[in-house]
Amino acid sequence: MSTEHQRYSLENQTAAIAEYAERRGFAIVDTYADAGKSGLTLKGRDGLKQLLADVVTGQHTYSAVLVLDVSRWGRFQDTDQSAHYEFLCRNSGVAVLYCAEPFENDGSIVSTILKNMKRAMASEFSRELSFKVARAHRQQALLGFSQGGVLQYGxxxxxxxxxxxxxxxxxxxxxxxxxxxxxxxxxxxxxxxxxxxxxxxxxxxxxxxxxxxxxxxxxxxxxxxxxxxxxxxxxxxxxxxxxxxxxxxxxxxxxxxxxxxxxxxxxxxxxxxxxxxxxxxxxxxxxxxxxxxKRGYGYERPHMVKCLQRLFKEKKKLTVSIINACPYTPAAQAYAAHFGSLKAAYAVVGYKQCSAGPKADRHYSDEELLECLRRLQKAYGYVTVAHINADHELPRYQAFLDRFGTMRTAYSLAGLPGTNSELISAGLLRATLRREKDQQRSSGLRRGSTKKGRRS
Structure with missing residues (x-):
């Protein structure tokens, strides 16, 4: 469903299709709509996806699919995409009828040519509109007006x-x-x-x-x-x-x-x-x-090794957070840049990273790994790399990267927050919980101090 013209409002589309159905003797049994969704891609078009699934699988026996016009499939830049969706319906024995087009979708050479022209026109309309909007945004930015984006600190x-x-x-x-x-x-x-x-x-x-x-x-x-x-x-x-x-x-x-x-x-x-x-x-x-x-390349390797050896001797182990918190060592990124990886830098000073836990060598199925993520989500309300690495029943998070490519993919497959907006919401939740926990801890310390003063 498009909202750029009054003609394409959801109510107008519904009324036009209902009028066509009554005139042709059809009874409307289901309505599929994607209100306010972009027609440039199939992403987010849950209504269209459901329609195609119902038709192709035969879960619903329709005699015809009524569409307002050719552009309602979408204004795809590849015109074959909307043609493909129409083909899927016809191939499943369901006719596709256009309610507001001046031609019958009867498979004739005339209707085929006109549909291809309409698809090309819909594609070109989106392309021209996109460039016009982009040009308008640049002009507004030149006048000093913000065009959105992440708000910078300060x-x-x-x-x-x-x-x-x-x-x-x-x-x-x-x-x-x-x-x-x-x-x-x-x-x-x-x-x-x-x-x-x-x-x-x-x-x-x-x-x-x-x-x-x-x-x-x-x-x-x-x-x-x-x-x-x-x-x-x-x-x-x-x-x-x-x-x-x-x-x-x-x-x-x-x-x-x-x-x-x-x-x-x-x-x-x-x-x-x-x-x-x-x-x-x-x-x-x-x-x-x-x-x-890239300031890290300004360090000399012998000096970096000497600092890392000193830190290892003091802390008995090495991590990114320990290195970055140390006042006399370069940052962990500098070690990774000089030695190729932190693991190589650790090997130079004789530090061997601990194994992932008692079950590090066990083979996990995809579903077992995803179920462990769900368990952590249930226990903490959110999942972080620190939670995964601290859990003795799980391999380190690198195993998830090797298996799923990214942690975002693993989160999505497990039904956890995976999109940018969901990850931002989860991050805000973590920050809120952390502040509440710090406030409770500081409040407990104040109460303990008061009670101690009363005893004395």
Whole structure:
């Protein structure tokens, strides 16, 4: 179902099909609809999928499928795709009738030519619309208006009307209500701006790695965007984003026609000055040079080995978190870059990683591994790599990667959060539970201290 024209509203389609059925003597027994879904791909078209499944498997005995017009199968860029779905219905003995087309779908040469033309027209309509929308987005970005995307730390969204008069700041998850309104990006609260400036100072002047910066911020209890913990990727996002010097950059990637994102060359980017700089331009330029240099390669291997041997002697074991938390060793990523992998670096200093547990050598079936993920989900409310590695009845998470390719695939097969939105929701849940647990722990310590004072 499409919503770009009133003609294609769900109510209008239903009325037109009902009128056609009454005129031709059909009784409508089932209705399949994909309200508000894109017709560019089959993804998300549950109604169409169910229709094809019912027809092909014969679970429902229909004499005909009534479709408003040829474009309702979808505006696929491959016109054979919609033709294939019509063929599946006909091949199962179910006729396909178009209610609003000026021709009969009787298999004649005329109807075949007209259907192919209609499919090509539907495909071209989507292609032209996609390019028009993309061009409009670039023009709006050039005027300084935000075109969506992940909100950067240290930045807020200001809603303005068509005359650029400020209305109010939008909170996380809020959207504009009027199409004439626009969104500007403005500097965030002073505490976040101070953290951003500290990140640049630690990276450029103090020569700290991004992982070590993240650890320092987490130890101080400073949350990242939406209360999440800092990590290497989020620190890098702050260091590399031109919003820190006041410029909004758009069209780094293209997402035309629901295809895979494509990186655009810099000459196609749209850059506009939207706010005052948060950090000094020279400091930002130094950070970009450091990022391009890949600082880890500046270390000498003998010095890295000596530091790792010292750390192994102190801690009796080595992990990524232990290395990144150590003040005198390079980051774990630097060791992986120099030695090819952390396992190779561990071997140089004589450390052998522990096995995955008492059942590390056992062969697990796919279903056994997925059932273990469901068990962890039931026990903790969410599943992380730390949960998997800490469970003595499971192999380490590398076994899941070897079997399923990615942890996201494993989560999806187990019925756990797997899409981006679901993973974000799960991450927010983890952060909430962690804060509640910390609050309970601190509250318990205060009560224990009070009781001890009363006894004395």
């Amino acid at each position: 930045v807020r969204r200001l809603l303005v009307n068509k005359d650029r008069e400020p209305l109010f700041l939008l909170k996380s998850g809020e959207r504009k209500a009027l199409s004439s309104d626009r969104i500007l990006l403005v500097p965030g609260p002073p505490n976040e701006i101070s953290v951003v400036q500290r990140i640049f100072d630690m990276f450029v002047n103090q020569k700290k790695s991004m992982s070590r910066i993240a650890n320092s911020l987490n130890q101080e209890g400073l949350p990242s965007t939406n209360g999440r913990v800092w990590n290497h990727r989020r620190v890098k996002a702050v260091l590399s984003n031109e919003l820190m010097i006041g410029y909004y950059v758009y069209n780094r990637r293209s997402y035309l026609l629901k295809t895979r994102p494509k990186r655009n060359p810099p000459e196609q980017w749209t850059r506009a000055r939207v706010m005052d700089a948060i950090v000094d331009l020279r400091l930002f330029d130094k950070a970009q040079r450091e990022l391009r240099f």
